[in-house]
Amino acid sequence: MTSKEEKKRRAALVEAIVAEDTRKAIDDMPISLSNLGKLFDYLDVKLEEGCDHTPKITTDFLASINLSSEKILPWLQDQGGYCDCEILANVEEGWESEITKNT
Incomplete structure (x- = not known):
């Protein structure tokens, strides 16, 4: 079973990936x-x-x-x-x- 700390760590990683993807999309906008x-x-x-x-x-x-x-x-x-x-x-x-x- 996954610990609460591990779930938080995974959620933070996903959030960071989404934020980076969004930043890149904004940078690429015309x-x-x-x-x-x-x-x-x-x-x-x-x-x-x-x-x-x-x-x-x-x-x-x-x-x-x-x-x-x-x-x-x-x-x-x-x-x-x-x-x-x-x-x-x-x-x-x-x-x-x-x-x-x-x-």
Whole structure:
């Protein structure tokens, strides 16, 4: 049977691995957490008018802050965001806690 100390040690190791994986994922992002949070806020307002199932609002936002949609849109798609409403729903869900922690 595993001791309490061993369980704590294993839990700490898993936590450290997850933290390192998260740090690496953040380092590899083509957009900062701050700008990603601003994108989500922007989409939240603009999508009150509806989604045309394209990333047009996202592309316009990225252009307005001089970021490359050619680099960022494929990353957003890898996160499950193919159009503006999916970016807000799927990508925000995956990154919301990191944005809250880091901004």
